[in-house]
Structures are given as C-alpha cells and as structure tokens.
Amino acid sequence: MARDVVGFVGVGLMGHGMAKNILGAGFEMHVIAHRNRGPVDDLVGQGAQEASSLADLAAAASIIHICAPGSPQVEAIVTSLLPTLAEGSVIVDCSTSDPTSTAKLADILGEKGCFMADAPLGGTPVQAEAGELATMVGASDDTFTRIKPVLDAWAGTIVHMGDVGAGHKMKLLNNMLAMGYAAMYSEALALSEKVGITTEQFDSVIRGSRMDCGFYQTFMGYAVEGNAEAHKFTITNALKDMRYLEAMADSVNLANPVGNAIKNSLAMAHADGGDGPENYVPHLVDYVAKRNGVTRS
Structure with missing residues (x-):
C-alpha cells in the first residue's frame, strides 16, 4: 500500500512545527497559505509543496490536518475540501472544536467514503516545533492505526480516547481545568494585592509548593516576569x-456553575479590550485587577 500523502491547513503558531516534523519524518507534504506567508515559505523551503487552493490540496493528499480557530472555520474548510477528496481520505481536526460539529462532519465525510479523526493539541508552540505535543484522539480503531505514524511525527504523547468526537470532548475538559487555573490565579492575585501582599510575595509561597504546576509557571511568567508571550x-x-x-x-x-464562572471571567476580560490577537490568557490577571480597582505591583 502506498504511503499516505499529508496535507496541512493552518500552519500557524502550532501548525508550523507540526508540519515541519511531519516533513522531517519523510512524508510528502502539501500546505496552503492563509494570512501569513512566512511559515508556508519556510516549509516549502524544507520540501513541502504549496497548494493553490483547498480543492487542489484535497486532490493531492490522503491525510489532511486542520488547525483552525474553531468549528465554524473547520466546517468551512471541510466543505471546500470535500468535492475533490478521494475515497478513503482522512481529515484530522487538530483544532479545539465543538464535538457535536465533529460528529456531523464525520457523517458527511462517511457518505463519501472518507473518515474523520479529532486530534486536539496539548502543549505550546515551542513543543510543537520540538515534536513534543500531546494529543487526545477520537477515531475508529482502523483510522487511528492508519494515522498514528503521522501523529508520531509531531506528538510525544498520544492517547486514543475512543471514537470520533472523544478527543474534542477530552480537550474541552482539559481546557476547563487550565482556564480555571487562570481565573483563580487572576482573582487570587487581585485579592492578594488588595490586602497588601505583592505578586512577588504570593509567588514566593506558591512556587515549588504542592500548588505549583506547569500552567502556573507559564501564567506567572507574565504576572511576575512581565513576559507577555509566556503562554501564547x-x-x-x-x-x-x-x-x-x-x-x-x-x-x-x-x-456546570464552575465552568460558567470561568467563562464569565474570560467574557468580561474579552469585552473590556481583551479580544485582540495578542491578548493572551495570562493577561487575564490585568483585566481582573482593573475590574477591582487594583494596581498590581
């Protein structure tokens, strides 16, 4: 059986590293440009082929990765790929998407004899470049077996969660925990400052304790060190x-009252100017402080 050809839609912060590592594993790769030509030009320089349209990419590739902002964009991309997808092709959605949408896309693809897998990401752009992302995969056993050699190229940890949609469900649970940390840290730091304990003092107690974790460290990379890109x-x-x-x-x-509280904390920050492309989650600490009349030291 011929080796699968890989297509990649969305070679941005995470996708560039993923695509680079797939190329490094020896797969033929087809990519398409969106707003930023830089990552595409770099990948073409490493041996990828640039598709002029989604239809052309679909015609060239048998396993197509998508890294997009969310389900509306994924649905639009799949709609554009569908007419020229060959029977047996696999779409691998690496976005954090709505599991209901994922299931519907799987049905649509199935009508054409194609397959859906969801493989949302855990990790950072640095880990993407290093090929050390984690992924939680929703796919049939046969589809998982087929795509795993490609996943191995960009992921250090791969967990097959179950059938289509299971990966996206787990990713949302994972992000509930992560964004819950962000909301709690932001509120705790605002209260800390308001009662006379500086952010640095707070950090000196929590860092290295049982309350410390990887997310805490990247979050505090902004809150303490001022690194605006500590967690992009x-x-x-x-x-x-x-x-x-x-x-x-x-x-x-x-x-889900806790999930709603997390959502509302983010929604208030988003409405207060946090909706820009460089307003990252650790910046939530500033919006929560502002809302409470706190000037962080």
Whole structure:
C-alpha cells in the first residue's frame, strides 16, 4: 500500500512545527497559505509543496490536518475540501472544536467514503516545533492505526480516547481545568494585592509548593516576569472553548456553575479590550485587577 500523502491547513503558531516534523519524518507534504506567508515559505523551503487552493490540496493528499480557530472555520474548510477528496481520505481536526460539529462532519465525510479523526493539541508552540505535543484522539480503531505514524511525527504523547468526537470532548475538559487555573490565579492575585501582599510575595509561597504546576509557571511568567508571550493562547480562543464546554454540558443536562464562572471571567476580560490577537490568557490577571480597582505591583 502506498504511503499516505499529508496535507496541512493552518500552519500557524502550532501548525508550523507540526508540519515541519511531519516533513522531517519523510512524508510528502502539501500546505496552503492563509494570512501569513512566512511559515508556508519556510516549509516549502524544507520540501513541502504549496497548494493553490483547498480543492487542489484535497486532490493531492490522503491525510489532511486542520488547525483552525474553531468549528465554524473547520466546517468551512471541510466543505471546500470535500468535492475533490478521494475515497478513503482522512481529515484530522487538530483544532479545539465543538464535538457535536465533529460528529456531523464525520457523517458527511462517511457518505463519501472518507473518515474523520479529532486530534486536539496539548502543549505550546515551542513543543510543537520540538515534536513534543500531546494529543487526545477520537477515531475508529482502523483510522487511528492508519494515522498514528503521522501523529508520531509531531506528538510525544498520544492517547486514543475512543471514537470520533472523544478527543474534542477530552480537550474541552482539559481546557476547563487550565482556564480555571487562570481565573483563580487572576482573582487570587487581585485579592492578594488588595490586602497588601505583592505578586512577588504570593509567588514566593506558591512556587515549588504542592500548588505549583506547569500552567502556573507559564501564567506567572507574565504576572511576575512581565513576559507577555509566556503562554501564547488568546483570551478569544479560551472564551470560545468555554462556550463549547457549556454547550457540551447542556447537551447532557449537566449543571456546570464552575465552568460558567470561568467563562464569565474570560467574557468580561474579552469585552473590556481583551479580544485582540495578542491578548493572551495570562493577561487575564490585568483585566481582573482593573475590574477591582487594583494596581498590581
């Protein structure tokens, strides 16, 4: 059986590193430009082929990765790929998407004899470049077996969660925890400053304790050190994910007051100017402080 040819839509912060590592593993790669030509030019320089359209990319590749902001964009991309997809092709959605949308796309692809897998990402752009991302995969056993050699090229940790949609469900749960940390840290630091304990003093107690974790360290990379790019995940995307989480809870009639509180903290920051492309989740600390009349020291 011929080796799969890989297509990649969305070679941005995460996608560039992923595509680079797939190329490094010896797969033929086809990419397409969006707003920023830099990553595409770099990948072409390393041996990738540039497609002029999504239709051309679909005709050339048999396993197509998508890294997009959310389900509306993924749906539009799949709609454009569908007419020229060959029977047996696999779409791998690496976005953090709505599991309901993922299931619908799987049905649409299935009608053409194609397959869907969801493989959302855990990690940072630095880990993407190093081929050390984590992924939680939703796919049939046969599809998972087929795509795993490609996943191995860009992921250090791969967990097959179950059938299509299971990866996206787990990713939303993961992001609930992460964004919950962000909301709690932001509120705790605002209260800390308000009662006379500086951010640095707060950090000196928490860092290295049982309350420390990897997310705490990247979050405090901004709160303490002022590194605005310590965790490059936007407030806009975080809010989108918490809305998907809310919809997932609603779909099974589950009360999720904590998830709603996290969503509302992000929504208030988003409405207060945190909707820009360089407004990252650790910046939530500033919006929560501002809302409470706190000047962080």
